[in-house]
Amino acid sequence: MSGEPRAPAALLRAAAAPASDAYEPPLDWVLRPFAVSGRSPWLVAAALTLGFVLVSQCVRVAIFGLPPGHAWREIYPWLDFLSGVVFAYMPTAMWLLRRGRASDLRTLRPHLREGVSYRAVADAALGVPRSAPLLSLVAAVGLGLVPVMDRGFWDFPRPPILHPLVLFFALRMAVTGWIAGRAVASEAAALTAFARIGARDVRVDLLDLRPFAVFARVGLRSALSWVVISSLISLFWLGPGAPFVNAVIVVGLVAGVSVGFFACIEGPHRAISAAKREALAAVESRIARAGTSLMEGRGGDGSGDRLTDLVAWHAFLEKIRDWPLDAPAIVRGALIAALGLGSWLGGALVDRAVDRFFG
Numbered sequence: 001m002s003g004e005p006r007a008p009a010a011l012l013r014a015a016a017a018p019a020s021d022a023y024e025p026p027l028d029w030v031l032r033p034f035a036v037s038g039r040s041p042w043l044v045a046a047a048l049t050l051g052f053v054l055v056s057q058c059v060r061v062a063i064f065g066l067p068p069g070h071a072w073r074e075i076y077p078w079l080d081f082l083s084g085v086v087f088a089y090m091p092t093a094m095w096l097l098r099r100g101r102a103s104d105l106r107t108l109r110p111h112l113r114e115g116v117s118y119r120a121v122a123d124a125a126l127g128v129p130r131s132a133p134l135l136s137l138v139a140a141v142g143l144g145l146v147p148v149m150d151r152g153f154w155d156f157p158r159p160p161i162l163h164p165l166v167l168f169f170a171l172r173m174a175v176t177g178w179i180a181g182r183a184v185a186s187e188a189a190a191l192t193a194f195a196r197i198g199a200r201d202v203r204v205d206l207l208d209l210r211p212f213a214v215f216a217r218v219g220l221r222s223a224l225s226w227v228v229i230s231s232l233i234s235l236f237w238l239g240p241g242a243p244f245v246n247a248v249i250v251v252g253l254v255a256g257v258s259v260g261f262f263a264c265i266e267g268p269h270r271a272i273s274a275a276k277r278e279a280l281a282a283v284e285s286r287i288a289r290a291g292t293s294l295m296e297g298r299g300g301d302g303s304g305d306r307l308t309d310l311v312a313w314h315a316f317l318e319k320i321r322d323w324p325l326d327a328p329a330i331v332r333g334a335l336i337a338a339l340g341l342g343s344w345l346g347g348a349l350v351d352r353a354v355d356r357f358f359g
């Protein structure tokens with residue numbers, strides 16, 4: 001027995017693993033607080049929400065000269081809190097989605113086709129997209145104009161454009177829009193990358209399609225994240241001064257969720273379907289040859305048994321699903337859709353009830 005110390009098995013596996021297996025692209029700057037803190041992302045989200053609410057309340061008190069206690073007796077703390085939750089949720093969701101996708105890529109790595117660069121795949125799926133600055137600017141300007149242009153934002157006549165309260169809300173909405181633009185750019189780039197990976201970068205083994213479950217998981221995780229944000233936005237309709245743009249945002253999110261989820265599973269679907277058609281064509285060719293041999297009276301060479309096996313194999317191939325969805329994934333998708341529909345209908349019903357009994 002050797003006297004040399006033996007390295008732990010985990011260290012041996014880590015040393016044997018390729019260095020690129022642990023590679024991840026640089027973080028977006030909005031995600032750095034989550035990485036630096038080293039704490040639960042929900043604690044970071046709570047801190048961001050609290051800071052958002054405190055700043056908003058202090059500005060209200062400073063502008064109107066109200067005692068601090070008076071500001072908390074109004075409806076506005078609730079609206080500030082909900083706005084803070086939306087503001088903090090977006091980078092939190094981006095962080096959690098990035099963590100999940102990094103894990104999914106590590107799962108897919110052994111199944112990538114020969115010659116596919118894992119580093120390039122990770123850069124496409126996890127990197128900061130080039131469209132992020134432009135989309136952030138567009139979203140910041142668009143949401144920043146809401147307090148100025150959207151009369152539904154105010155539950156009282158809008159103050160002059162240069163009033164401090166209007167300027168503060170415009171700045172607050174612009175900052176929220178900036179982060180929202182980066183979130184949308186990140187999601188669009190990530191889902192496009194996963195659709196491309198599933199379509200051309202993953203080997204297809206028709207007898208083991210389990211690796212393709214990753215793409216359904218990616219799509220469902222993204223759908224849930226955006227259904228939650230749209231549900232939060234729908235809660236603004238319960239309070240005064242809900243901007244009309246909220247409806248546009250919610251409808252846009254629903255459309256985006258649907259397109260993103262379909263794109264994420266459509267790429268793998270095309271790859272599986274192509275492999276399935278190729279396998280069926282090969283079997284059909286062999287069936288034709290075996291059938292011809294049998295019809296010519298050469299059944300003694302075993303062509304009859306071979307034909308039976310080929311027909312059974314053809315039937316088996318035909319039954320293989322060509323979408324990366326199994327029953328649990330379908331159930332999860334239905335639950336996510338029900339969550340979104342329930343929150344929107346629930347918000348509308350509560351709004352009607354409040355108007356009926358207290359309006």
